[in-house]
Amino acid sequence: MDLQPYNNLSRNLALGVIGISFIPLLLVGGLIFVQFSSIYTEKVYAHLGAVVDKHLETIDAFLAGKQYEVLYLDKAFTYEQLTTPAFLERTLKDIQQQYGRVFVDLGVIDASGRQVAYAGPFDQLGADCSEESWYVNSRDSKIAISDVFLGLHRSPHFIVTVNNSDGLRSWTLKATIDFLAFGNQVENIRIGNTGHAYIVNAQGELQTRPRSVETQALSMVASRTVQRPHTTPGVLIERSLGSDGEDYIVVSAALAGADWKLVFQQESSDALSELATAERIALLVLVAGALAILGMALFMNRKLVTRFRLIDLRTEMMNRQMIEAGKLASIGELAAGIAHEINNPVAIMIEEAGWVGDLLEDEGREMSCREEVERALAQIRTQGVRCKDITHKLLSFARQTDTRVTMVSLPELVAEVVNLSMQPARYARIEFSLNIDPHMPPIKASPTELQQVFLNLINNSIQAMEQDGGTLIISCHASPDEVFITVADTGPGIPEANLSRIFDPFFTTKPVGRGSGLGLSICYGIIHQMGGTIEVESTVGHGTSFNIRLPLQRSDTFQGGNS
């Protein structure tokens, strides 16, 4: 059998099922994932934005508090008061009591940049500040905050300056503020493995200690600014490419009090690590789903195609059976024609013989050979009757090529078939052993089909025993609802390997041209259509037995007419 069409069908089915299942799976899965990822990313942005905003407020408040304190001192006290060392000393103590040791020192600087008064741990009285950058940078505005610098004790500080004048002179009140505690506060903003915050000045110089040396060396190139519908005002979120090749989320916000920026940065893979987990799970589910679909598709596909092949095989078998039946029918018609053509000349021969007999009776009384002529005429008549028997048998066989169901008497039918097979059986030295219950009830069947079953089985048995002769045993008996028929022979038997295939269509062990391989499968088909079973038992060297069981329908339930 050509497998190509089945392979094509199989491939198309598999592709169809996989395509139809995968497209929605990928669409729905992808859509849900994209939606989820955008929502999640938005949440992360919002969270980071909120963190930065909150800390921004804290730092702003801190800076503003210090600024106001210095401004207050400047406003509340006169130049004279402030330049009084004892007063300045006491004021420093007061604010240190209030704010802790955040305020390191206080000093007053005159217009020429000399520190004219100082209270604090260092000896800075009279120092010239005119060259200090924080002093230079503070000249333009009323109040200024310097960049952070490392003080004499290697700890970070910044200086708040307030410029003032009273018409006679102008001076500057300065306060050094310890940045350590403040810096810690910023440095303590840590999220995940890589997220940390720092403060930079207008030039981008770090004002706090970064998390590690590597991050200090890192430079960022903003790749895009994240546009969000509900951005906290003043907070800028950017996706940046770091100099180390990683993608970063950078959140920055300008501090209100100084020219500084609070920056939070985190590797995006770290910030979105849960998204990556979700991504992996989604991928896993997708792959599992795909595998399940694939497996199912292939499995269903195989089942379907096997089914198709079986149906095709059956159809082909039916077709062959139809052809076989057609052949039988045309053989039947031919036989009927021949029988009729022969009947006419035989009739004439018999009548002519009769006429000779008539003549002999009338006028041949004296003939010496009269007896011999009468014997010859009787012989002609006998042989004519024999011809008639043969043609009538042929005609009756030809007539019965239909599947009409009637009530059939098994003993009669078996006797008829055995009669037909008598001649070849005699040649093969085969004896019939019939064990048939003559009183068994008739069964509902098509006589032609039953005849075909018996003919096939008997012919097979005869052919099996052709070489050495043997005994062909046919037995029929009935139980109240079943009929048991056995056709057995004492032939060479069927090898185990062939036994399971014996009812398969086109299976034959006979030489090419001798068997169609359809006989037993036709028997099988007929018996099964009648609701019965046919089984084979065989022992190599002892013989083969076909056992048929047919359901028995009582004649009173017999409706007739259904084929």
Next chain:
Amino acid sequence: MQDGATPIRLLIVDDERGFTEVLSKRMTRRGLRVDTAASGAEAVRMLRTQDYDATIIDLKLEGMDGVEILKVFKLLDPGLPILMLTGHGSETAVKASMRLGAADYLSKPVDFEALVAKVLNVARQGGDKA
């Protein structure tokens, strides 16, 4: 063996000349008056010119077949006893002819004595037809 009285008139319709000839000889020897016809047309013509006491019609004929001849005969002479002869066991044709009023049927080759007995059995007595 019709003792002196009017002999039975028999018409045999069959296209097998050999068969009708020998049958006619043997029937004549038994005292019947036999005519033969080889086709339906001939048979109908003969029935129109002559009355018969019985007929034998073969079922299978060229042209008009046995059943059709039977129908025509039944129209022309409804009381005419008709025996059908059949070469093949065509049950449908036999059943049709019996239904159409054939008296009986026999299948070829026939036993002559049985045929004669049947003819004598069904034939109208010679001359009882007006």
